[in-house]
Amino acid sequence: MMLRQLLKLIWRRKSRNLLLSLEILLAFVLVFAVAAFAARYVQLQQLPTGFSYRNQWMVQIRTEKPLVNDAAVYDQVQRNLLALPEVEQVAFAALPVYQMSRRSGTYERADGTGPIRLDVQDASDQYGPTMDMRVASGRWFSSADDGADTTPVVINQLAAERLFPGAVKAAVGKLFSDPSDENNPTRYRVVGVVDAFRSQGELMDPVPFMLPRFRPGVGKEAMTIVMLKLRPGTPRAFESALSTRIKQLQPQWSLVITPLTEARASMLSLQLVPLKIGAVIAAFLLVMVAFGLFGVLWQNTMQRTPEIGLRRALGAASGSIYRQIIAEQFLLSSGAMLVGLLLLVQLPLTGVMSETLNWPVFWAAVALSAAVIYLLSLLSSLYPGWRAAQLSPVQALHHE
Known part of the structure; x- marks a missing residue:
């Protein structure tokens, strides 16, 4: 009332x-x-972001001329960095994490249907272990994929849902392609599926992601990002020793060395x-x-x-x-x-x-x-x- x-x-x-x-x-x-x-x-x-940041460091390589994909150079850098007692794993990638850098492409299923838009991060064989990425099904690509007639790729769960609707659990082993080159389209074979991968960190919207295998010396594109997994407790002062070691190998390189803890904090602040x-x-x-x-x-x-x-x-x-x-x-x-x-x-x-x-x-x-x-x-x-x-x-x- x-x-x-x-x-x-x-x-x-x-x-x-x-x-x-x-x-x-x-x-x-x-x-x-x-x-x-x-x-x-x-x-x-x-x-989940799909990777760890607590013991990971990132080295960005900057050169006046485009970097050449030379297998000997990558092998030399990897072996010398692994010789440092603080370094547990070394990997190479095309793009940094916890930065605004993104690359995407349009892909088709094996039956020609699509298009499907995927974000792309080319990465070496050691990228998954270096970033503490957990493979939910299948495996990470490795030397076992040498000589394959298709490019091995690891995709995240969202990409599996977009590429293979109704067959997500059976995504490993399936094919899709990049139709940008009509005469010779690049074919990819899924070797592993990770739960998630959000390269820009915690505040990035989940997107379908694929990580094609980068093999040093194969292909024209070179990787300009070196990812390191360090022993827990490694001090920030290690940057000096790390920079000196890389400069001894490649004095013409300019380096930007960033612990992912700092890159994450900076990215969160920006977002x-x-x-x-x-x-x-x-x-x-x-x-x-x-x-x-x-x-x-x-x-x-x-x-x-x-x-x-x-x-x-x-x-x-x-x-x-x-x-x-x-x-x-x-x-x-x-x-x-x-x-x-x-x-x-x-x-x-x-x-x-x-x-x-x-x-x-x-x-x-x-x-x-x-x-x-x-x-x-x-x-x-x-x-x-x-x-x-x-x-x-x-x-x-x-x-x-």
Whole structure:
């Protein structure tokens, strides 16, 4: 009964409450956007990246001229680095991890269907052990693949689902191809499947990934990334010895040596910049909305002096008046958020934002933004409600 009366009061003042509702709707949508990004980041952090970073270092090779794919050079570098007591594994790759570098291509299934878009990371035989990557099925490529008529490749689970729908568990041994060269398309054979691989780290959206085998001396493309797995506890000062050893072998190379712990921290900081900027903008606008709500509520309350004073004259307690003002604001906020929810729910329903705004993220963002709006409504209505509760029948008669 009380709820019906409050709804009637709000409806009778619908023209006055329109501006207030629009402000609440704007604040709800704004907070939802920031909350959705935050919820998605939290969700992504729970997913595996597919590799380790704690004892891994990365060496980026930079040269004035393009690096030549010379098997002797790679073998020399690998043997000399493994001779260092701190080094456990050495591998080569085309692209760094925990950086914005990405390479992708379009591929076809063996029956010619597709296209399937895959991210690509060329890697040597030792890449999996060096990065502590766990092969869920099959194996990592090795010298056993020498002489094969197809390029051995390790793919992640998502790539297996895209390439071989309905046959993911039997992906090992299956073929697909790169049709970019119509006369001589490159053919790939899956030798292993890893659960995940997200080269940019914890906040990267999962994408279908393939890791083709790089064999030193075979093919024109050279690898410019050296990945190292070091013994636990290796100090940062090891960089000097590492740089000296490589410079002795290849003095013309410029080196950028980075522990993956540092690369990860830097990448996370960079990826969080949009969220931080959005949060600052949202906080500023919420403050502005709060002042707007307070002002409109204050004005509405003062305009209702006769009504409130009459209720007091009829015996209504000050606490009842206080609760009425707050309850009306909560109902008004609920109505505005309901309209916003009807608009925002179209995003996951239509899938326009793909997996970025999935249902768990959507409902988490709705819950968080609703909590913020209710808190904002409460804080904005406390003082106007208190002032309304202090009105006496004498003030109402004087107002008349």
